[in-house]
Amino acid sequence: MTESDLPVADFHPYRWGDPAHHTELPAAAHETLAAFGVRTPAQPPVDLAELTLPEPAVDAKVLAELAGLVGAEHLDTTTAARLAHTRGWSTPDLLRLRAGDVTDAPDAVVLPGSHQEVVALLEVCERERIAVVPYSGGTSVVGGLAPERAGFTGVIAFDLKRLDALLAVDEISRTATLQAGVRGPEAERLLHEHGLTLGHFPQSYEGASIGGYAAARSAGQASAGYGRFDEMVVGLVLATPRGTLTLGTAPKSAAGPDLRQLVLGSEGSLGVITSVTVRVRPVPAERVYEAWRFDSFAAGADALRQLVQDGPVPTVLRLSDEAETSINLADPAAMFGGGPGGCLAVTGYEGSAAEVAARRAGASALLSAAGGQPLGTEPGESWRSGRYRAPYLRDPLLDAGVLIETLETVTFWSNLHALRAAVTEALSNSLTAQGTPPLVLCHLSHVYETGASLYFTIACAQTDDPVAQWGLAKQAANEAIRAAGAAITHHHGVGTDHREVYAREVGPLAVASLRAVKQVLDPAGILNPGVLIPTSDAAAQDAAAQGGQAEGGA
């Protein structure tokens, strides 16, 4: 099966992915969890059918006006639609919904069918001071879909799933223009009809969409070969309350700052991206995935650094630490079953047969010289075929009473090991102090000549208040990341969860610059209030007081 074969399915509001692939934990896993002190939570998740929501706060006449712009069938105020658009997919998001906390539910969901309809909807929302949540795939894990309601007459989610077309393909320039609501598998299917691929395969691939990739600067698992999503973008169309920004007349330009970069990563705070023009590549004729074993994470990281600095660079390049290697997250049947010992690296090559053979030979020689032991294609192919399965495991683990969550960061190679040690220690100390010593797993999955991202998975027993439990651990990790001089996010984005730490990272002048841009494009501040950009002077002052760059911070 390749990525273009995966179906586009409707998700349950708090169970990940295609319902046909929902999974259970094997009995052996339950025994192991009990030995770790994991207790099944006293309260099972709420039955969503039993939940009621308050009547929409938005005036009925205004809702009728909005419905008039898109067609009555494309404005939905049902409980089911509002619940399906409540927050995103972080573990705290899921825990809150499971506990029946629906305080962030939007008042309505509107489904525009064109860029012009988005512009028209924004005009009404601005006039009526309605907060707007741009919603593509809804897989945000940083609180990017839960804006502040205070000061607004209501909150409306703009679900872009009707913007689902491939608008143009330029086979000579190898670019394609896709609308914002095209989900990952559908984008591949549409492009495959032209013999092309985007090559963007985040682990959220089954749920995330083109608009969200751009808005949150996503990085796919094949970023070593295809690049991050922001590197693929050559053009964007952004609907704002003040009009339309169309960016990207040429692949590169010397005319001023690259304004595309202002929109990439703007997380719905500056406008609604309605279409994106991306660089595409031919569907690879050959795909080979294989695995390597290194004695230690340090030895493996050193080998990956040499590879990305001196080449040739595989399409996929990742390294699990010892703990993650011993737990096969992609395969429930093999969970806790032990791995090859040491640290597992996966290398994948995609391209023409000759090019794959040449890159593979060169990279293999370098990895061998750096101490890697080849494990063959079987574990590599097994990683490839199981790579979208891990998120399905989170739901049965939460059911069983495990707190499981991930976080990521990025730094320069010279700082990588200090960062890993600091974050691991912060998470371990915080959770151990709460009586729930964790398992902290780490992998290195996005590599650059100058540095790499670190991705942590944490698992431990839930306390009676797992949202607060994780809040303390995450705060400790955030502080460790700041103290180590690393970035608060490599690819998950800022949302509301990282907003204050991000403000400290970039400093008050940078925050003021972002707010000034927002003031021009969205003077009423209706777009995702509180996401990415601190809304109040108090928040910005707080950031300054806690030491951003402009104040001489790290």
Ligand SMILES: Cc1cc2nc3c(=O)[nH]c(=O)nc-3n(C[C@H](O)[C@H](O)[C@H](O)COP(=O)(O)OP(=O)(O)OC[C@H]3O[C@@H](n4cnc5c(N)ncnc54)[C@H](O)[C@@H]3O)c2cc1C
């Ligand atoms: C299980 C799981 C695995 C994940 N794995 C990865 C991974 O491998 N790599 C990675 O990068 N991320 C990953 N993520 C995070 C998430 O999938 C990415 O941030 C993704 O880019 C979000 O896309 P989306 O379409 O779901 O966006 P959404 O969640 O809908 O939106 C993300 C943010 O952008 C805003 N937004 C959405 N659409 C638009 C638009 N059209 N215009 C303006 N603003 C908009 C939203 O308001 C929100 O703030 C993962 C998440 C989950 C739950």
